[in-house]
Amino acid sequence: MTIKMEADIVVAGGGPAGLCAAVAAGRSGKKTVLVERYGFVGGMTSAALVYPWMTFHTLEGKQVIAGLAQEIVDRLQERGASPGHMRDTVGFTRTLTPFKLEEFQVLAVDMLEEAGVQVLFHSFVEQAHVEDGQIKSLTLATKSGPIQLEGKAFVDTTGDADVAFLAGVPCLKGREGDGKTQPMTLKFRMRGVDLAKVKAYMLEHPEEFYKRTPVGELPDLELTGVCGFYKHWKDAALPINRDQVLFFAGPGDDEVLVNTTRVQGLDGTDVEQLSAAEAQGRRQALQVAQFMKRHLPGFEKASISQIGAQIGVRESRRIDGVYVLETEDVVSGRRFADVIARSGYPIDVHDPTGQGVKSEWVRGDGAYDIPYRSLVARGVGNLLAAGRCISTSHEALGTTRLTPSCMSTGQAAGTAAALALDTGASLVDLDVARLQSILRDNGAILN
Structure with missing residues (x-):
């Protein structure tokens, strides 16, 4: 027998992006459900031991990521579970942020509970049901049997664009030309x-x-x-x-x-x-x-x-969204009118076939903008992506996939989904200036 559930906002994938999306949506007062395949929050951070978090700053040391991401670090510091931002002695970035994983997993659940988010652990998205260009529900495979989870807005933070793919959204995979992806790593x-x-x-x-x-x-x-x-x-x-x-x-x-x-x-x-x-x-x-x-x-x-409980996946599917963030956007430090997050992490592409790593640093002030349009799926009107599966080129993914950036796009997506429900606007026609104002009020750095 299929169990019926409903929510205002459904977030699929409990990694750092999904955590921030769900907390942002829950704090907005929306009935939010977070769906997670494992028995813990953290995604690649937890399952694949992605550590430390890199980076909240530019090479010159200017902080460009804050908001919920910084709140998580602050609260970990209060618990003695992180020293905060430290100098990167590899020299690839200016700073990195160590943390105690087990403390982070507990804090994450605390924040979700505080925001009124219902978490469904051990739940795997199996189907997306689309009608008239809108996702109506997701079918989840669970220990309790199938769950049909209805929602008004959906955020795909699965890392692999699973919801988008199941909903028929155009997706990209790997590098242009041969589709080969960055290598996986078991840490x-x-x-x-x-x-x-x-x-x-x-x-x-x-x-x-x-x-x-x-x-x-x-x-x-x-x-x-x-x-x-x-x-x-x-x-x-x-x-x-x-x-x-x-x-x-x-x-x-x-x-x-x-x-x-x-x-x-x-x-x-x-x-x-x-x-x-x-x-x-x-x-x-x-x-x-x-x-x-x-x-x-x-x-x-x-x-x-x-x-690690699983191998770390750097690259798989990502949405082919309203705007594809390109290499030149990153390295030129491009500014966008619809910016919803910034990052100072360089392009960092592990060669799909060779030994090396391709790296390019951001020019200008050392940071680039991530536009809202790169979160917006094409073909399905009530779906946003956040985290590793936003709309980018193969090379640009080499920076947006990093955890602090994923946290920032997650916060933006959860906030945008809530705003759309509040105003009745479609996600593609959302008042981005209003979204930016809310994000700034909640600590995000957009300039």
Whole structure:
């Protein structure tokens, strides 16, 4: 028997974007339901151990992301679960933000409950029912049997544009030309790491590390991230198609999060290929951990303490929306009249087939705008996207997919959905100036 439920706003996907979308919608007074496939909030942050959050600032240190994203950091700091924004010792960005995952998961649920949001964990979107260009309901697969969840407005924060795809919305996937996506990564944590020894080695051998590493400042900085060990990696000749080791310190004093495995050529929206990626990623994780313990200074007593519940997916489907954010929009620091979020994170595209990472930094004041039109789906009038599946090119996704940006687009989407219901306007014809005013009142930085 199918269970019937209804809401004003349905948010599908409980990652950071979905969290912020649902909280924003709930705080607006709308009956909001958040649908999440796992038994916890956090999406890739929780399931795939995406850590730390990067970045709330430009390379020069100007904060360009705030609002709900900053509230989450502030409340984690109050709980002793984050030191706040710290200097990125990899040098790729100005700052990064460490946090304790378990504390974040509890805080996220607290914020949803405070906003009056109903959360359906262990629920998977199976079908989208569309009539006259509007989603009427979603069918969820659950332990209780199928649920038919009706809504007036929907926000797709699944990361894979699952709702949009099921609703027949035009979608993009991968890079232009061959459709190949950025590689997936299975991340893992290690404890027992002597970070002081790692730092000492970096100071003695700066040539073995990323060219932007702030070596001159390193003696006075707490080590937060490391990219390099080029010689060690090359000599090991592991069957993993990348050219360096990347890991981030914390949150424990002897703990690191390793972001080094690389699974290429598989589609994160194909169940058989995703299954193969999970198996390949776990094999690689053990290989990398063994290599680090045997060959890297500071890892002699280290061991794996946690492996992600699932492989991290950088890129899959995204909507082909009213506006596709392009590479030049990002690197030129383009301003848009319908800006709903900003970001200072550079383009960061892990090569779908090669070893390297393509990087381009934002010119001008170091930040670019994300326009509202990139959240608006075509063909379905009551659907917005937020997070990793907004409308971008393959290259521009290399910056919008990062967690703080996802939080910002999530807040914008949840706020927009509520505003549309308040005013009776369609999402495509929404009063963006009014939306911007509400976002600013709630802490978002739009200029």
